[in-house]
Amino acid sequence: MNIVVLERSSVGMDVSIDCFSELGNVTAYNNTAFEEIAERIKEADIVVANKSRLNEETLKDAKNVKLICEFATGFDNVDVEYCKSRGIGVCNVRDYSTDMVAQHTFAMALFLSEKLSHYDTFVKSGQYANHNRFSYFELPFTELAGKTWGIIGMGNIGRKVAKIASAFGCKVIFYSVTGKSTVTEYERVDFDTLLKESDYLSLHCPLSDLTRGIINKDALKKMKKTAILLNVARGPVIVQNDLYDALVSDEIAAAGLDVLEKEPIAKDNPLGDIKDSTKLIITPHLAWASVEARERCVKLNYDNIKAFLEGKELCRVDK
Numbered sequence: 264m265n266i267v268v269l270e271r272s273s274v275g276m277d278v279s280i281d282c283f284s285e286l287g288n289v290t291a292y293n294n295t296a297f298e299e300i301a302e303r304i305k306e307a308d309i310v311v312a313n314k315s316r317l318n319e320e321t322l323k324d325a326k327n328v329k330l331i332c333e334f335a336t337g338f339d340n341v342d343v344e345y346c347k348s349r350g351i352g353v354c355n356v357r358d359y360s361t362d363m364v365a366q367h368t369f370a371m372a373l374f375l376s377e378k379l380s381h382y383d384t385f386v387k388s389g390q391y392a393n394h395n396r397f398s399y400f401e402l403p404f405t406e407l408a409g410k411t412w413g414i415i416g417m418g419n420i421g422r423k424v425a426k427i428a429s430a431f432g433c434k435v436i437f438y439s440v441t442g443k444s445t446v447t448e449y450e451r452v453d454f455d456t457l458l459k460e461s462d463y464l465s466l467h468c469p470l471s472d473l474t475r476g477i478i479n480k481d482a483l484k485k486m487k488k489t490a491i492l493l494n495v496a497r498g499p500v501i502v503q504n505d506l507y508d509a510l511v512s513d514e515i516a517a518a519g520l521d522v523l524e525k526e527p528i529a530k531d532n533p534l535g536d537i538k539d540s541t542k543l544i545i546t547p548h549l550a551w552a553s554v555e556a557r558e559r560c561v562k563l564n565y566d567n568i569k570a571f572l573e574g575k576e577l578c579r580v581d582k
Contacts (some may be wrong), residue, residue: 377404
């Protein structure tokens, strides 16, 4: 079997993919531009990708491809219907980054809640050394205990976040976008109630027609002025211009974003103009990317390929 890895660097060069060599002849490219895809997979039996577009245009001359594996949970880059018509299996990996995404959600929440950037600068600038008291707390900060933590997206990550928020002493509420959630251990509320009552609102939902732009001007106006918004889902669930307006006009207190509508960040994205890190923190889509999570991502892809070769059940996206 010829295994072609199109975006080796997407799991980090510090994480080994040598295990794939046990399963076939491996050709790995650090990155692959769109115009390079067709040529690189022409002789492939198995393709491992992340963001590379795999559709009729890029796959039509790759007559031997039998399986596409994703270094990701999302598979927006693959035309699943075309693959089904060709009998090409499509596999993603799930739950490999749940712990890390939940951890990063709280890293951003605590960073913003406690104004840590302000106080770190106060010490490192030399101001603390010249201060006349042992303690300094000019910018007020608050505890998580007793606050209401709202969630959109009560999947595995959302439930992990809910569990941690509860451990901090938060009341957890959530909104079901589809109305089909089976979660009963936390209070389910309507969208307006979620917006009005949440001191922290974290987003863990997939991107769909129901969630695209769900946090917009109208939604932000309904939130508390003291609220902190956290997005570790997908960038387009928030209307970025509306969030910018809400932050600069103090409609909400702060936001933490790990995802943006366009990645890397567009030079004309207004959120990039907000330099006050007590109001906005943006990280470069790294919430999933702990060493452990990336190692699990590789291992789960290995397991999928091995299962395929052995004729076993796969983690297929079309099932």
